[in-house]
Amino acid sequence: MRRDVFQAIADPTRREIINLIAHKSLHLNAVANNFQISRPAISRHIKILTECGLIVIRQQGRERYCEPHLKNLHQVSKWIDQYRIFWAGKLDALELHLNSSRKTTAKPKPKNK
Secondary structure (H helix, E strand, O other): OOOOHHHHHOOHHHHHHHHHHHHOOEEHHHHHOOOOOOHHHHHHHHHHHHHOOOEEEEEEOOEEEEEEOHHHHHHHHHHHHHHHHHHHHHHHHHHHHHHHHHHHHOOOOOOOO
């Protein structure tokens, strides 16, 4: 089955695994120790992340280390950018509308005698 980066980030556990190894390579047991789910479940998440190309498993002695390979997250950023541009334009238009409606509905200050 072909997997993509969007499937990888769809699950909160996988997002947390990405966050854990983004700063430092960890061996599989160290990753699993951060979660309250079974090690086989963590292994399935690791497998999906590997298939999506977000992590690479490196063998060092008897340990297997998860290393980040986060270039593929650029696909997500690119997809989000189109919505960021859309919403920035909408929010800017809303701000202009609110500012102009405040000016037209502002009551004149009473004159002091």
